[in-house]
Amino acid sequence: MWIVRLLNLGITILLLILNLAGTSAAGPAPAPVQRVLVLYSDERLLPANIIVDEAIRAAFAVGTNNRVEFYSEFLDVARFPGEQQRQKDFFRDKYRERPPDLVIAVSGGALVFLAEHRADLFAGVPIVYCSVTGDPHPDHLSDARIAEVKVPDCVAPTLEMMLRLHPDTRRVAIVSGNGPRDRQMADTFRQEMTTFGNRVAFTWLTNLSMEELRGQLSRLPDHTVVLYVTMFQDAADKTFTPRQALEAFAPASRAPIYGCYDTYLGHGIVGGSMVTFEQIGRKAAQLGIRILAGEDAQAAARSESYQAVPMFDWHQLRRWNISEQRLPPGSIVRFKEATYWEQNYRIILTALSLCLLEALLIVALLVQLRRRRLAEAALRESDQRMSLAVAASNFGIWIRDFARNEIWASDKWRELFGFTPSQRLELECILQRLHPDDREAIRQAPEKAVADGGRYEMEYRLMLPDGGMRWIASQGRVEFNAKGQPSLMRGASRDCTAQKQAEQETLLLRQEIAHVGRVSMMGQLASALAHEINQPLGAILRNAEAAELFMENESPDLDEIRAILADIRKDDQRAGSVIDRMRALLKRHDLETRPLDVGELVGDVASLARADAAARQVKLDVDVPGGLPLVRGDRVHLQQVLLNLILNGMDALNGVSREDRRVSVTARLDGVQTVEIAVSDTGHGIPADKLAHVFDPFFTTKPNGLGMGLPISRTIIEAHGGRLWAENNNGGGAAFRFTLPIAEEAAAG
Amino acid sequence: MSVTPPTVHIVDDDASFLAAASRLLRASGFAVKTFSSASDFLAQRDTDAPGCVVADLQMPEMNGLDLQSALARTRNPLPTLFLTGQGDIPSSVRAMRGGAEDFLEKSAPKEKLVDAVKRALARDEREREERARQRELRARFDALSERELEVLGHVVQGRLNKQIADDLGIHERTVKRHRTAITTKLGVRSVAELTRLTLDAGIFTASAPTVPKGL
Numbered sequence: 029m030w031i032v033r034l035l036n037l038g039i040t041i042l043l044l045i046l047n048l049a050g051t052s053a054a055g056p057a058p059a060p061v062q063r064v065l066v067l068y069s070d071e072r073l074l075p076a077n078i079i080v081d082e083a084i085r086a087a088f089a090v091g092t093n094n095r096v097e098f099y100s101e102f103l104d105v106a107r108f109p110g111e112q113q114r115q116k117d118f119f120r121d122k123y124r125e126r127p128p129d130l131v132i133a134v135s136g137g138a139l140v141f142l143a144e145h146r147a148d149l150f151a152g153v154p155i156v157y158c159s160v161t162g163d164p165h166p167d168h169l170s171d172a173r174i175a176e177v178k179v180p181d182c183v184a185p186t187l188e189m190m191l192r193l194h195p196d197t198r199r200v201a202i203v204s205g206n207g208p209r210d211r212q213m214a215d216t217f218r219q220e221m222t223t224f225g226n227r228v229a230f231t232w233l234t235n236l237s238m239e240e241l242r243g244q245l246s247r248l249p250d251h252t253v254v255l256y257v258t259m260f261q262d263a264a265d266k267t268f269t270p271r272q273a274l275e276a277f278a279p280a281s282r283a284p285i286y287g288c289y290d291t292y293l294g295h296g297i298v299g300g301s302m303v304t305f306e307q308i309g310r311k312a313a314q315l316g317i318r319i320l321a322g323e324d325a326q327a328a329a330r331s332e333s334y335q336a337v338p339m340f341d342w343h344q345l346r347r348w349n350i351s352e353q354r355l356p357p358g359s360i361v362r363f364k365e366a367t368y369w370e371q372n373y374r375i376i377l378t379a380l381s382l383c384l385l386e387a388l389l390i391v392a393l394l395v396q397l398r399r400r401r402l403a404e405a406a407l408r409e410s411d412q413r414m415s416l417a418v419a420a421s422n423f424g425i426w427i428r429d430f431a432r433n434e435i436w437a438s439d440k441w442r443e444l445f446g447f448t449p450s451q452r453l454e455l456e457c458i459l460q461r462l463h464p465d466d467r468e469a470i471r472q473a474p475e476k477a478v479a480d481g482g483r484y485e486m487e488y489r490l491m492l493p494d495g496g497m498r499w500i501a502s503q504g505r506v507e508f509n510a511k512g513q514p515s516l517m518r519g520a521s522r523d524c525t526a527q528k529q530a531e532q533e534t535l536l537l538r539q540e541i542a543h544v545g546r547v548s549m550m551g552q553l554a555s556a557l558a559h560e561i562n563q564p565l566g567a568i569l570r571n572a573e574a575a576e577l578f579m580e581n582e583s584p585d586l587d588e589i590r591a592i593l594a595d596i597r598k599d600d601q602r603a604g605s606v607i608d609r610m611r612a613l614l615k616r617h618d619l620e621t622r623p624l625d626v627g628e629l630v631g632d633v634a635s636l637a638r639a640d641a642a643a644r645q646v647k648l649d650v651d652v653p654g655g656l657p658l659v660r661g662d663r664v665h666l667q668q669v670l671l672n673l674i675l676n677g678m679d680a681l682n683g684v685s686r687e688d689r690r691v692s693v694t695a696r697l698d699g700v701q702t703v704e705i706a707v708s709d710t711g712h713g714i715p716a717d718k719l720a721h722v723f724d725p726f727f728t729t730k731p732n733g734l735g736m737g738l739p740i741s742r743t744i745i746e747a748h749g750g751r752l753w754a755e756n757n758n759g760g761g762a763a764f765r766f767t768l769p770i771a772e773e774a775a776a777g
Numbered sequence: 778m779s780v781t782p783p784t785v786h787i788v789d790d791d792a793s794f795l796a797a798a799s800r801l802l803r804a805s806g807f808a809v810k811t812f813s814s815a816s817d818f819l820a821q822r823d824t825d826a827p828g829c830v831v832a833d834l835q836m837p838e839m840n841g842l843d844l845q846s847a848l849a850r851t852r853n854p855l856p857t858l859f860l861t862g863q864g865d866i867p868s869s870v871r872a873m874r875g876g877a878e879d880f881l882e883k884s885a886p887k888e889k890l891v892d893a894v895k896r897a898l899a900r901d902e903r904e905r906e907e908r909a910r911q912r913e914l915r916a917r918f919d920a921l922s923e924r925e926l927e928v929l930g931h932v933v934q935g936r937l938n939k940q941i942a943d944d945l946g947i948h949e950r951t952v953k954r955h956r957t958a959i960t961t962k963l964g965v966r967s968v969a970e971l972t973r974l975t976l977d978a979g980i981f982t983a984s985a986p987t988v989p990k991g992l
Contacts, residue, residue, distance in 0.1 A: 092826070165892055557860055559861070559862025560862065561884065562861075562862035562882065562883050563791045563793075563794055563862050564793065564794075565792040565883070565884050566794055566798075566860070566862070566882070566884045567791065567794040567796075567797040567798075567883075568795075568797070568798065568884025569797075569883075569884050569887075570794065570797035570798045570801045570883075570887075571796075571797040571800060571801075573801050573804075573887040574797060574800035574803075574804045575800075576800040577801065577804030577805060578804055579802075588800070592797075592800060593792060595796060595797060598793065599793050599797075602793070639835070639862075641834065641837075642790075642835050642837045642840075643835045645837075645838075645840065647838075648838070685974055
């Protein structure tokens with residue numbers, strides 16, 4: 029039950045609401061009707077009138093809430109100039125019952141009519157004068173009831189514009205009709221053109237029939253432009269709307285036509301400075317609305333204004349080949365046929381953008397593809413190179429993981445060390461295959477590598493099952509974990525047996541050459557050394573013979589004989605020591621360095637050379653200061669160098685007078701690490717151009733020289749870690765100097 | 778003539794050999810003096826003493842050959858015998874050219890050495906006598922005047938008196954008078970004898986006489 033009640037209540041409330049809504053919609057009283065009479069000077073179908081009419085109605089529709097009734101009357105003064113009286117009577121009768129609240133007079137004819145008949149017609153009704161270019165502004169406009177928004181001067185700006193667009197213009201032809209309305213318009217134009225009189229010539233094409241006008245226009249001289257005023261009627265009394273007339277003559281004209289009305293645009297004029305009829309109508313309507321609303325007509329009129337705008341017909345601009353760029357700023361170009369591009373530029377742009385984007389994508393993809401191919405090729409190449417390198421260089425790769433105590437090695441490495449590819453690698457197992465002398469070093473290798481900053485480099489011997497031996501060169505790096513502890517060691521090993529053999533052979537060869545050098549030097553010294561040996565031998569012989577003779581005496585002098593025997597022993601030792609020195613030099617000999625006393629070294633060599641020096645009448649001076657530190661070197665090899673330098677020095681003295689024949693050997697401490705030994709002579713020195721070549725193999729200045737002595741000497745000194753060079757002495761002669769490192773023991777001390 | 782016995786002067790820079798050689802030669806009956814260098818010998822020797830020199834060919838500073846040529850320039854150029862550790866041909870040729878008595882290796886047999894020393898001493902004696910004879914001859918020639926020496930020069934060339942007169946621009950008779958004076962002063966009887974004597978005296982070789990014109 030209660031549900032039914034509730035429903036009833038709801039319906040009641042709904043009805044109430046609907047009722048209320050209905051009452052409020054019908055609330056305000058209807059607005060008063062305002063009557064607006066628009067009085068046109070010309071005929072109804074004049075294009076300007078149609079536009080103005082529409083603009084007025086539209087402006088009223090927007091500008092006021094009041095109900096407005098419009099009445100339109102067309103005086104058509106151009107065709108019915110004498111009908112005013114009757115029209116006045118007609119309007120008075122017509123609007124007696126419905127007097128207008130506002131009259132809008134469109135163009136000058138309407139205003140003149142109103143001004144004349146004001147007393148009888150629409151007395152006290154406000155009038156808005158809607159003038160167009162060419163309309164007169166009679167004095168009675170001072171009437172406070174007549175409000176006008178003045179159309180700005182369009183003729184002078186249009187002329188100005190024409191002259192600017194056609195700078196070589198000499199003449200302006202003005203086309204105007206023959207009707208009273210035309211004449212009235214032409215008058216106004218003429219007044220506005222007066223200021224141009226001195227700039228350009230004016231030709232008035234008036235009082236012509238349409239045919240004549242067309243003829244005239246088709247014969248216009250060059251540098252002429254046409255300004256069209258109006259043509260309601262030609263000389264043959266044919267009537268037109270001015271636009272119709274324009275359409276009729278414009279095609280015949282060989283000069284561009286300009287005008288001041290927007291209704292001409294699209295019908296033959298290029299353009300002009302103009303206020304559009306639409307604007308004129310709207311402005312008049314707005315002024316009317318304000319006056320109807322009670323505003324002061326004059327004040328309202330003063331607050332409104334127009335702006336003339338340069339307007340052009342795009343087709344005509346093209347016809348007369350006038351670039352849009354030359355138009356004054358703010359120009360409006362009508363009927364512009366958008367090009368295909370302009371119509372569709374968005375689509376075209378979008379399509380192009382898409383195409384471009386697609387092309388870019390394709391290019392990017394191609395580039396990407398090419399990069400990938402290149403990268404792949406490079407990778408392949410790199411792989412191939414790597415495997416080639418690995419194969420070619422006999423490199424076996426290995427990794428020793430300290431953390432897991434594992435050793436991984438490549439197949440090549442396994443092959444090198446004689447492990448099968450699947451065999452598990454253990455350090456001890458590998459060590460067993462190494463030469464026993466090398467095992468400890470390998471065991472220590474990681475610690476040593478860590479101490480060396482991670483670098484690992486070793487050479488060791490691998491014992492082959494067949495009893496042969498293989499030299500392995502191994503290089504690698506220790507890698508550290510985050511805690512800085514060595515985590516693994518990675519490297520490559522290769523068979524360097526051939527290289528080792530080559531090195532060994534080179535060493536042997538070098539020693540062989542050095543030995544040959546020594547033997548050849550001994551050959552040079554042979555006669556001097558023979559003298560050196562024969563001297564004690566001769567003495568021994570003489571002593572023995574003398575002893576024999578003494579013994580023949582009945583009472584031999586035993587003291588004498590003892591002395592003889594002592595001398596014999598001494599001479600024998602002397603001969604022996606010469607032979608020992610020779611033998612030492614003649615023996616094949618490996619480089620064995622040990623600490624040497626420089627004084628002893630030089631002294632030994634000097635005694636070997638002294639006999640030769642004597643034979644050649646050369647003074648051999650030795651000046652080695654005492655207290656020089658020991659040097660590290662090989663006695664025999666260094667003697668060879670010294671002897672070679674001394675013999676060279678003596679050779680250099682050929683042709684030098686006997687008193688000046690001197691070779692001196694000196695030694696001095698050079699810095700803290702080296703001792704410098706110099707052999708200088710008093711010869712003619714080394715010519716500057718040969719100084720650089722004396723150490724070249726087979727370079728010699730001697731008739732029988734081999735040219736190997738100095739290169740061998742240099743090799744020997746460099747093998748000692750020293751330097752051997754030649755220079756000329758300031759006082760003449762040459763000096764050969766070489767350095768030797770001080771023995772570590774001596775340096776430490 | 779000196780009364781000092783002929784002495785063997787041994788010059789060698791090798792003290793050991795010097796002593797040994799000295800012993801041997803003394804034991805072989807020679808008077809021996811030893812010098813450790815050529816300059817020592819030249820400075821210290823008895824300038825008139827007869828004898829010979831046994832010198833080491835190879836010595837520092839002044840060697841054997843230098844010694845020989847230095848000796849040759851003295852008034853008493855003793856015959857020199859060279860010893861060498863090892864004979865090298867250029868040196869020996871020079872030595873022999875320089876008038877060396879002999880050229881022996883230091884280890885040459887004793888007999889060779891002793892013979893060579895004996896020969897050298899004998900030669901010294903011979904040369905010494907020769908030098909004495911020449912000195913005596915020279916003394917005879919010293920008696921000749923300048924002009925006579927000049928004429929003598931032409932005579933020994935085998936030129937006739939007339940030619941000599943023309944050459945010297947004097948009268949032939951004057952030439953004859955000079956020749957007579959020469960033969961008288963020198964005590965010779967024939968031109969042959971005169972020529973031999975002149976050559977023996979070494980007048981025109983040693984003392985560089987005026988070279989006759991036209992030669």
